[in-house]
Amino acid sequence: MRPVDSIAALGRARTAASPASRLLRGLACAAALGAGAARAAEGVPAALVDDLVAANHILADQGVVDGFGHVSVRHPGDPNRFLMSRSLAPALVKPDDIMEFDLDGNALDARGRAVFLERFIHGEIYRARGDVQAVVHSHSPAVIPFGITGAPLRAAYHIAAFLAGGVPVFDIRQAAGATDMLVRDPALGRALAATLGAGPVALMRGHGDVVVGSTIPMAVFRAVYTEVNARVQGQAMALGGPVTYLDAAESEKADKALDQIHLRAWDLWKRKAAEAR
Amino acid sequence: MRPVDSIAALGRARTAASPASRLLRGLACAAALGAGAARAAEGVPAALVDDLVAANHILADQGVVDGFGHVSVRHPGDPNRFLMSRSLAPALVKPDDIMEFDLDGNALDARGRAVFLERFIHGEIYRARGDVQAVVHSHSPAVIPFGITGAPLRAAYHIAAFLAGGVPVFDIRQAAGATDMLVRDPALGRALAATLGAGPVALMRGHGDVVVGSTIPMAVFRAVYTEVNARVQGQAMALGGPVTYLDAAESEKADKALDQIHLRAWDLWKRKAAEAR
């Protein structure tokens, strides 16, 4: 965990941005985006904002999110900030809806835009996990049953090999007693991040799940196939008898292969999302 | 029960309308809607008719209704009247199809338009429940199984927290013996309203369900997530072993949070419904 103690510290971090990030910032300012979009995404390449918007649309198109759920990316020029849309259904997100937050969940340039109650999920995971660059939170419908029963989510096929290390379940009741189930403050965010540990996915009891990745496409890929795998596993369990899941050695190797091939799905999804809009 | 004894009584009720409702009526008359629409929605803001039409389309788009089902709203200027489309598949409803009814289910200005056999569901619930402003009746497909088995519908996740108080099942056989299953008179409507009690949802055995809310968006939200929760709960039960549902304290808090966030889904659905037409 690398806490950021104050807004002032964040200011210093911004001043200390690398030459590369300063260059990127300049490019973004010069881009043909509207002034609002440029401000919302200060120092962020337009292509990254474009991917973040696409991620919102893809997650909706693939049935991972409905009117709820959110996806964020760590700021490429400042590890203590992240980018996420204002409070809005993911299918409707446009570049100008992207806002910048610090890891405490403070909006840096709100301009009156409403923010997600659960932005602390993102901030605290970025704080705890230096390797994570993108976070998806959803009420992925086929996944919820695995969070409210004793049935562990496992890797039914190689495309979901990333699940094989075990998928922990975050029970907010154990962390904080009776709540409204929402991760609505930093402490709950930290508790969730602690349950996630070093893994790619954590289920949230009676709520949904959180999925992380080293890039936006990887986090989206994992979120989609966590949902698909949940459907496949549920059907396999319904056939009766023992189910053979990927074993540890297979999963480790298969997961590496996903690094090579996951962009094939991302390219398809991004194209389809653009065509549908 | 506050019966309206005659059309004349209704005329008096209209005369007694508040200044605000008279103003609204004037606005509606001046609106660019066709004369038919203006008459159908006398004294009703165009935005409310628009929301009621959208509710019809949303419920179809979300798979809650098919060719059957209906949604109504209490008249904003007269608590003893409600608005609902003529007998028509919800996906096809347009502003001019909206009719006005008294709580006994009499159409106030039918002009030859056919009415739903089960309009008594709406009238009797509005009569019994002063807090209810909108009612949805559907054959929500994933919900029907819970009405014909002993399995109680429960809140599998926070978005369906409103189910946690318990979902009663109305068995028309117990109320009236052998029927055609339709709530086709005031007495059956009253029996259904009695089963609903003070809750948001009642299942109807061998038929479907009824869902209420304090606004159109809230009733639609609950209808959609009653269906989604039924799918999720069925899948959780199929995994075997005990299922952990939201407990009473969690549900109460989570339900309050829905007041804040449900419009995010409504905004998405309404936009999508408009784009699809």
Place this chain on the structure above:
Amino acid sequence: MRPVDSIAALGRARTAASPASRLLRGLACAAALGAGAARAAEGVPAALVDDLVAANHILADQGVVDGFGHVSVRHPGDPNRFLMSRSLAPALVKPDDIMEFDLDGNALDARGRAVFLERFIHGEIYRARGDVQAVVHSHSPAVIPFGITGAPLRAAYHIAAFLAGGVPVFDIRQAAGATDMLVRDPALGRALAATLGAGPVALMRGHGDVVVGSTIPMAVFRAVYTEVNARVQGQAMALGGPVTYLDAAESEKADKALDQIHLRAWDLWKRKAAEAR
């Protein structure tokens, strides 16, 4: 059963057509349809051909048929003939694809068009059932499981009340030993019609089902809700414990109500099918 012994008998039947049917024939010839369409639908009102084409599209849109399946209507001017498309996926059927058959399954004006191998399903049901005016045969996917297990298909809700009289299963193996499962001759058609008896639906083991009605909209309505009810019933059974189905008295009454309301669904489906093409 009213057998037609020969083509000559059919010729006589045609000569004996009523004045009304002769008038209709004249109207059809004068219609703006192409000559092929006029010939294919001799003596048939254009509106009936239009409904038959719509029925094909609706059954595809509603997931009752895929590339396979067919729907027919009895000739309005000659009870010993019926109308059905040439061998073609239902979604692709156009007015000019409609052909005329006698009850033995002979095409009266083939003009080189390929015919369905299983046209005998239609001819033999029309022969055995004077009350039937329309027949649907499909591989309705949620229905097939009920034809290959001991689980009887029953009315889970009032919209499927027509199922409550019991749904027989036709096992072609018992009728004819080892076959290719196709009802490809009159004898098999008669055996299927015998299993159907006086009911609205018969399942076909390892194959699909056949559904009949007194009109095209009623047969299509029953075919769609046989599929929907099968899905609902399967889910109810999966919840465990006893399921309460409509009882005999309820079903009889509810089925009568469908006479009143089924056109609401038909109007929706026909509109949607037209918009999609």
Place this chain on the structure above:
Amino acid sequence: MRPVDSIAALGRARTAASPASRLLRGLACAAALGAGAARAAEGVPAALVDDLVAANHILADQGVVDGFGHVSVRHPGDPNRFLMSRSLAPALVKPDDIMEFDLDGNALDARGRAVFLERFIHGEIYRARGDVQAVVHSHSPAVIPFGITGAPLRAAYHIAAFLAGGVPVFDIRQAAGATDMLVRDPALGRALAATLGAGPVALMRGHGDVVVGSTIPMAVFRAVYTEVNARVQGQAMALGGPVTYLDAAESEKADKALDQIHLRAWDLWKRKAAEAR
């Protein structure tokens, strides 16, 4: 196994092509396709490339493939070569993406295009099975459960009669110990081909399946209905009690009937795929 030792050997094989194949090649060169497309499909009728592109789109439209999966056809002029798209999501494949491979999986004219890691599935099946002209590999979602449980996939209805001979499961762990689950070399391809044997379908444990046919439409037809049958069979098993599948005599006859009727589905799917693009 008939290995092709070098590009030179392939050159000889090409020289030895039949007059018919030389003619086809000439036609293809004269075709109105871009130079890239002509080169990619040297000696291949444009109609075959068109069918292969359509097969990619159909498999995506029917839910057999998602971002992953591939379909190939044996080269009509040289049995030691096959055609398949570059590494790309099937829904996005265009004629210019079609590449030519030898049976060892070497691209004959890569021009920098990325190739599928698992092209060895195709090469080794073409080598082992002279009767096979088309191969589909997918992660067909309803089929995966049958590959990871002891439940054998069987013919629930006549359209899937081709499954009745038994569907073997290829467990890569038994062939090669701990792998990344991918058939990424000729030896693994040969092991899979050996499991397939003389049949039409083999499941791949924790991965998906492979389906073959004597034409592109037949392989696609079998791939689609393997998926549909898996859904139907899973639902039948869930109803409880014994399931009656097609027996051996029925299946053999029903499978022959598919030769006659499968193009009805292909024509529909190809039309829909073209309309959607």
